[in-house]
Structures are given as C-alpha cells and as structure tokens.
Amino acid sequence: MKIKRNRYLNKLISRMNNGLIKVITGIRRSGKSYLLFNLFYDYLINSGVPAENVITIPLDDEDYARYCNPHELYEYIKNKIEDKGGKLYIFIDEAQYAITKEEMKNRDKPIRLYGVLNGLLRKKNIDVYITGSNSKFLSSDILTEFRGRGDEIHILPLSFSEYYPATDKDKYDAWQDYLYYGGLPHILAETNGEMKSTYLSRLHKEIYLKDICERYNLRDEQGMEALMKIVASAVGSLTNAKKISDTFVSNGNNTLSVPTISGYLTYLTESFIVEKAERYDIKGRKYISTPSKYYYTDLGLRNALLNFRQFEETHLMENAIYNELIYRGYNVDVGVVETRENVDNKKIYKQLEVDFVANQGSKRYYIQSAFALPNKEKIEQEQASLVRIPDSFKKIMVVNGNPPVWRNENGITIMGIFEFLLNEGSLEL
Structure with a gap:
C-alpha cells in the first residue's frame, strides 16, 4: 500500500541541493524512513538520478550496526562515494543510533556524528539527509552543532x-x-x-x-x-x-x-x-x-x-x-x-x-x-x-x-x- 505524503515529499524536493543537512525528525514509526527511503528515493530515481548515487544507511538495521560508530560510518561513506561522478545523495536513517550514551550525558564534549555530517557538507557534490527520533540531539542542535547548516522537516503520524x-x-x-x-x-x-x-x-x-x-x-x-x-x-x-x-x-x-x-x-x-x-x-x-x-x-x-x-x-x-x-x-x-x-x-x-x-x-x-x-x-x-x-x-x-x-x-x-x-x-x- 502506497500512502501519499505529498506535503512532506514536497518539502524535501524544495530543499534539494540547498547546501544544508536535511534533518527529518518525528516519533518512531511515524513514517520517516518510508518518506526518505521510498517516496523521496523513488522521486530521485524517476528524476534520472542513478541508483548507485543514492547511498542508504539504516542505522537501526542489525546489518549496519557497525556504522553506529561515527568513524566507521565516515569510512563507509567515503568508500561508497569514491570515484563516483555527478550529484550524490546520502540517506542516514535513525541517526541518533550513532550518538553514544556518554555523549548524551556529557554535552561539554563534541558529538562525533556532527563532525561526520559537517565533513560531508564540505564536499560540493553531496546532498545529506538524516532521520531521527529525538529532538534534543537532532532538531535542537540544528542551529548550534550544525552551525546554521541544518534544515529540519518534522513529520507527524x-x-x-x-x-x-x-x-x-x-x-x-x-x-x-x-x-x-x-x-x-x-x-x-x-x-x-x-x-x-x-x-x-x-x-x-x-x-x-x-x-x-x-x-x-x-x-x-x-x-x-x-x-x-x-x-x-x-x-x-x-x-x-x-x-x-x-x-x-x-x-x-x-x-x-x-x-x-x-x-x-x-x-x-x-x-x-x-x-x-x-x-x-x-x-x-x-x-x-x-x-x-x-x-x-x-x-x-x-x-x-x-x-x-x-x-x-x-x-x-x-x-x-x-x-x-x-x-x-x-x-x-x-x-x-x-x-x-x-x-x-x-x-x-x-x-x-x-x-x-x-x-x-x-x-x-x-x-x-x-x-x-x-x-x-x-x-x-x-x-x-x-x-x-x-x-x-x-x-x-x-x-x-x-x-x-x-x-x-x-x-x-x-x-x-x-x-x-x-x-x-x-x-x-
């Protein structure tokens, strides 16, 4: 069953290639992954983007558990984008899985995930999209940790x-x-x-x-x-x-x-x-x-x-x-x-x-x-x-x-x- 979520899809489309990290926030099971990995993915493919230029990383999937380590995540993405031409789209699902409990408790120390994301933004041919289920470590950090380079799309059920x-x-x-x-x-x-x-x-x-x-x-x-x-x-x-x-x-x-x-x-x-x-x-x-x-x-x-x-x-x-x-x-x-x-x-x-x-x-x-x-x-x-x-x-x-x-x-x-x-x-x- 394909459920239309045009309001949110159009928000993503209008923000494409704007030089900002698109942060899709919302309660678990509200449809964030479906919006990004299905509806928006299909839009990109139908618009002529090669499938190999869309890199999807669902961090809540056991097969991707090792990439909850920000260093491993960055190395994985770096290997995936190497030698690829054209515009590249990075999808990271449930990004809070790459934030440790220690980082959550001690906000005086930098959160390594944000360094990875800011590093990706410096590459001109990359457009970054992440989803997450916690506002304290995602939406509230958009203006601080991402230094004004975050763009939040909040999704409801x-x-x-x-x-x-x-x-x-x-x-x-x-x-x-x-x-x-x-x-x-x-x-x-x-x-x-x-x-x-x-x-x-x-x-x-x-x-x-x-x-x-x-x-x-x-x-x-x-x-x-x-x-x-x-x-x-x-x-x-x-x-x-x-x-x-x-x-x-x-x-x-x-x-x-x-x-x-x-x-x-x-x-x-x-x-x-x-x-x-x-x-x-x-x-x-x-x-x-x-x-x-x-x-x-x-x-x-x-x-x-x-x-x-x-x-x-x-x-x-x-x-x-x-x-x-x-x-x-x-x-x-x-x-x-x-x-x-x-x-x-x-x-x-x-x-x-x-x-x-x-x-x-x-x-x-x-x-x-x-x-x-x-x-x-x-x-x-x-x-x-x-x-x-x-x-x-x-x-x-x-x-x-x-x-x-x-x-x-x-x-x-x-x-x-x-x-x-x-x-x-x-x-x-």
Whole structure:
C-alpha cells in the first residue's frame, strides 16, 4: 500500500541541493524512513538520478550496526562515494543510533556524528539527509552543532486527510477508527481491531517506553509509565509538574519529586510522544508560563497507554485539531482572555479559554473545539471567549460531523470536523 505524503515529499524536493543537512525528525514509526527511503528515493530515481548515487544507511538495521560508530560510518561513506561522478545523495536513517550514551550525558564534549555530517557538507557534490527520533540531539542542535547548516522537516503520524483515502471506509467509520487507533502508518496494514490494539500496546512497551528509559538512563520505568498515563488522561486539561505530583500523592505514590516529573515531561516532548501547548494572554500579549496543555502526537498510542478504556471523543477531537494545525505548519498556543464582570456590584475577574491560537507568519486564527452545539445556550458558552477577543483575526468553531459552513451574527465561522480536516483551505472559508 502506497500512502501519499505529498506535503512532506514536497518539502524535501524544495530543499534539494540547498547546501544544508536535511534533518527529518518525528516519533518512531511515524513514517520517516518510508518518506526518505521510498517516496523521496523513488522521486530521485524517476528524476534520472542513478541508483548507485543514492547511498542508504539504516542505522537501526542489525546489518549496519557497525556504522553506529561515527568513524566507521565516515569510512563507509567515503568508500561508497569514491570515484563516483555527478550529484550524490546520502540517506542516514535513525541517526541518533550513532550518538553514544556518554555523549548524551556529557554535552561539554563534541558529538562525533556532527563532525561526520559537517565533513560531508564540505564536499560540493553531496546532498545529506538524516532521520531521527529525538529532538534534543537532532532538531535542537540544528542551529548550534550544525552551525546554521541544518534544515529540519518534522513529520507527524498520518493526518486524517492522509489516512482516510488509504482506507476502504466511509469518512464517518474512518474517523472513528482514526480517533481510536490513531495514524501510525502500519495501523492501515492490520486487518482487525484486536491486531491494531496489540500492535499499539506492543509499540508503547517495547519501543517508546524502552527507548526513553534507555536514552535518558532512567531506572524507574514504572514511574515514567505512570506519568505517561496521567498525561494521557489529562489531554485537553491544564496541568504542570506540581499538579501531576499531587495526583501521584493522592494515589499513594510520592516517589517522584516535582523536578523529576518536570524532567520526565521534557523527555516526552523531546521524544515527540507529546507536544506542549503554552498559554498565551491574548489581551496582554504575553505568555503564561504554567500550567500548560499536553497533546499526544498519536491518538492510538494515547489510547493504548490507557488500555483503550478512556475514549472521550470530545478530548480526542480537540487533540486531533491540535495535531492538524501542527501538521499544517502553525505554531499553536492555548489562548486566555481575561474579562471583568459585575456580580452583586462587585467586579469579578475571569479567565476564559480559547482552545487554540494558531500563528503562521502574519496569519492568526482563534479556534474553538466544540463537539456539539445543540442549543443557543451551548453556542453562547462556546463562543464566550471568542467574542471578547479585541482584534479582527478570524475566529472559528469546529464541531463534530459534517454540517454546512456558516458564519453567525458575531462573525464566528462554524464548520464541521470533516470540512476542517479534509479541506486544505478550510481556515480561509
């Protein structure tokens, strides 16, 4: 099954031969290798690049384990490119395998892999592409270790617009599956719900949890897993390390301190398992440092972590909207609008929440996830924050289903989730 990932493929094509290291980052099993080794590789071959001029090195393959040593990796590449003419393309998959645990712990010493990559850039006929599953040692180092010569393409699991055409279901059934099992590409190859659930549960235990504990040398695997479950349960809710610590204590577990929990949250975001959305005071035009919201990069992994027992469609739809905005390249915050109301001749200050403030260059959209608007009272409740925003940027409410797009008397656009997800230009309607 060939899944189209044109948004990411076009990003790679537009960056060809730009003199920078193309760094494809994203959660494990999200399709980074498929994008590079299949879709982009096929594009190069169909464009006339000889196959021998594309050198592929999957470092997570046992056959290539020796090249996790940066010196061996450089020698291998040097031998492969020797005496070859024309443009050469180097693909290194899961590059973090060539970064040692010692290098991860001691950042005062240079990471040898980066020296190899910078050395390759000095060769004029080489174009370098790498993938990786950890932001701390790849995307966050692009501007430092690569000295401004890195170019990141961040990839997510399948968006609904990528997922739905690859199924044989109508969009309503496909949407329910997507909310339940998520968008990791291999899910489409599993033939029934039991196999999908087993796959996701195994990934969590054998890949994601194990990866984090090994990468950061964590001894308390149970503590990390318990934290992940709390974050998964709190999707769509404001939280921070202190609130999570209080939850642990209330459950009779006081083994994790607030600083430890804060570090664990950082590890989860660095591994792309969750994304952090900070709060932004819209009227005051400033960020509020805490609490924040955390959204799961893949809904299926979130559900598997909770043994598929917490299927709250309202929160999952909100998470899917957040992921879609990130997929489209927006920077996304949680909005706060402070208001004053007179209650019994007293001024009461209230903070109203805007689910998402999406920014991209000069564009800004305020978006509310409103699962259902059954009556006028619910509409008033959902739009309360939007109507108090003192600027003219577009305001949108996204509801479940597929109702026609309309604009109410307050100038707020109301659209269904399918219009929002499947129409590339939905924010402009």
